[in-house]
Amino acid sequence: MRKIQILGTGCPKCKLLFQNAEAAVQAAGIEAQIDKVEKIADIMKFGVMTTPALVVDGAVKSAGKVLSPDEIRNHLT
Amino acid sequence: MEFKIFLGILAAFLGLYYLPVESLRFQGAILEALILAKWYAREHVLLCLVPAFFIAGAIGVFVSQNAVMKYFGPKAPKWLSYSVASVSGTILAVCSCTVLPLFGGIYFRGAGLGPAVAFLFSGPAINVLAIVLTARVLGLQLGVARAVGAIVFSVVIGLLMHLIFLKEERAKAANPQEVFLGDNDKPERPLWQIALYFFSMVGILVFANWARPQETAGIWFAIFKAKWILTAAFAVGMGVCLWRFFKVKLAYILLAAVPSAVLAFALPQHPVAAFAAGAASLAALTFVGGAELQAWRDQSWGFAKQILPLLFMGVLAAGFFLGSPESADAGILPNRWIQALVGDSPDALLAILGRSDSAAPAWLSGVWPLWTNFFASITGALMYFATLTEVPILRGLLDSGMGQGPALALLLAGPALSLPNMLVINSILGPKKTLTFISLVVVMATVSGVVFGWLVT
Numbered sequence: 001m002r003k004i005q006i007l008g009t010g011c012p013k014c015k016l017l018f019q020n021a022e023a024a025v026q027a028a029g030i031e032a033q034i035d036k037v038e039k040i041a042d043i044m045k046f047g048v049m050t051t052p053a054l055v056v057d058g059a060v061k062s063a064g065k066v067l068s069p070d071e072i073r074n075h076l077t
Numbered sequence: 078m079e080f081k082i083f084l085g086i087l088a089a090f091l092g093l094y095y096l097p098v099e100s101l102r103f104q105g106a107i108l109e110a111l112i113l114a115k116w117y118a119r120e121h122v123l124l125c126l127v128p129a130f131f132i133a134g135a136i137g138v139f140v141s142q143n144a145v146m147k148y149f150g151p152k153a154p155k156w157l158s159y160s161v162a163s164v165s166g167t168i169l170a171v172c173s174c175t176v177l178p179l180f181g182g183i184y185f186r187g188a189g190l191g192p193a194v195a196f197l198f199s200g201p202a203i204n205v206l207a208i209v210l211t212a213r214v215l216g217l218q219l220g221v222a223r224a225v226g227a228i229v230f231s232v233v234i235g236l237l238m239h240l241i242f243l244k245e246e247r248a249k250a251a252n253p254q255e256v257f258l259g260d261n262d263k264p265e266r267p268l269w270q271i272a273l274y275f276f277s278m279v280g281i282l283v284f285a286n287w288a289r290p291q292e293t294a295g296i297w298f299a300i301f302k303a304k305w306i307l308t309a310a311f312a313v314g315m316g317v318c319l320w321r322f323f324k325v326k327l328a329y330i331l332l333a334a335v336p337s338a339v340l341a342f343a344l345p346q347h348p349v350a351a352f353a354a355g356a357a358s359l360a361a362l363t364f365v366g367g368a369e370l371q372a373w374r375d376q377s378w379g380f381a382k383q384i385l386p387l388l389f390m391g392v393l394a395a396g397f398f399l400g401s402p403e404s405a406d407a408g409i410l411p412n413r414w415i416q417a418l419v420g421d422s423p424d425a426l427l428a429i430l431g432r433s434d435s436a437a438p439a440w441l442s443g444v445w446p447l448w449t450n451f452f453a454s455i456t457g458a459l460m461y462f463a464t465l466t467e468v469p470i471l472r473g474l475l476d477s478g479m480g481q482g483p484a485l486a487l488l489l490a491g492p493a494l495s496l497p498n499m500l501v502i503n504s505i506l507g508p509k510k511t512l513t514f515i516s517l518v519v520v521m522a523t524v525s526g527v528v529f530g531w532l533v534t
Contacts, residue, residue: 008178009177012379012383013379039504040504041181041504044185044505048178048182050178050179051178064146
């Protein structure tokens with residue numbers, strides 16, 4: 001079971017990244033839990049400066065851009 | 078849940094039950110809201126907002142945030158961090174939701190408190206959309222004063238914060254933390270291409286909005302007379318950029334230029350028609366121009382979708398409460414109230430107090446600018462302005478008799494601070510630093526308002 005976290009304060013881009021992550025998980029056919037991290041203080045703990053950011057199993061994979069479902073899938077496999 | 082719905086219906090019922098529709102003042106204010114909305118739709122949307130959205134979108138797509146972020150790292154030279162922090166809001170702060178995470182990141186992981194605060198203060202005032210709209214709606218003078226004031230004072234406030242909390246900052250700098258700056262995987266386009274491309278877009282924006290100067294001779298008037306030719310020239314330049322740099326097929330670009338060209342020659346007295354056709358063709362081009370242009374369109378459209386509804390509500394509210402520019406005091410709030418609080422002289426306040434017969438005492442005239450600017454700063458700091466709505470509201474206040482100085486004070490303190498974002502800042506900085514920051518912002522905004530008011534009059 002993979003753990004995906006989307007860091008972002010709730011702006012449109014963050015929501016888009018969340019949807020793309022859902023699509024990526026579905027397309028990859030893996031089991032994963034996707035969480036939103038919306039509190040600034042919690043986001044800061046990951047050491048990113050720009051949102052939305054993608055975190056997979058605790059490791060930051062990208063920050064400051066909306067990845068497409070395909071790009072997210074590359075980070076999952 | 079059901080109870081909440083009931084309360085909502087009850088509130089709507091009571092509101093309608095006591096709605097003062099018979100009152101002429103109320104009817105007038107509703108009319109004013111519509112008049113003002115029409116004025117904005119006619120004067121400010123096509124030539125100003127539409128190109129500004131395209132530019133903001135282009136910044137989001139073609140300017141790499143990571144390129145800027147490296148100046149905010151813990152190891153970057155301090156003077157560089159401050160200068161970059163004070164001006165980078167232009168390209169980083171277009172979406173207000175990116176400001177706070179960046180602020181937290183710079184503070185916790187990067188260059189520290191000073192640059193973080195400088196970024197937080199200047200960002201909302203100097204992003205492209207804010208500059209363009211302020212200069213267009215509130216006048217060039219106030220637009221320039223806002224940008225310059227925000228940049229200069231952001232550095233001052235940042236340095237002061239750094240000095241006040243020097244000990245903690247030193248301790249933090251002693252053990253820097255890892256920071257994820259993102260990977261630079263985008264194929265970088267040469268800088269000069271991006272620069273030319275932005276130059277052509279900014280040229281379109283500037284010349285399409287060139288205002289008629291008061292005198293009817295000289296260079297400014299000559300530019301005014303040729304403004305549409307210049308705009309068209311820059312549009313051609315942009316087409317060349319799209320063709321050479323972004324590899325859009327030349328046939329598509331020529332096809333896209335046809336409607337504007339036809340309209341420009343068929344309806345020369347309505348240049349706006351040609352301009353609108355050009356914008357529509359550009360939007361159409363993004364559908365056939367490849368992935369980059371598609372990302373550009375998505376980004377621009379995202380900004381438009383996010384900001385336009387807020388701006389629309391802001392304009393309606395400004396019209397309802399303050400009236401439109403041409404009206405004589407037709408908003409719900411009487412002009413004399415605004416003049417009494419933030420007007421140029423204390424006469425209106427004395428009139429309300431029933432002392433219009435005597436001239437204002439010297440001490441009152443002396444402290445008056447200080448008081449009005451302080452009042453404007455404090456109100457601005459507490460009030461929440463949704464993105465860019467500060468502009469129509471300020472325009473309404475100015476037309477109702479607010480002084481130029483207090484207007485600048487409100488513009489500087491307003492978008493940088495609000496009750497909700499104070500809470501978030503508080504959760505990042507803690508109460509002591511937050512209070513210091515708020516006081517510094519209010520003091521600086523007041524001072525710059527006083528100075529600006531004095532310079533203008």
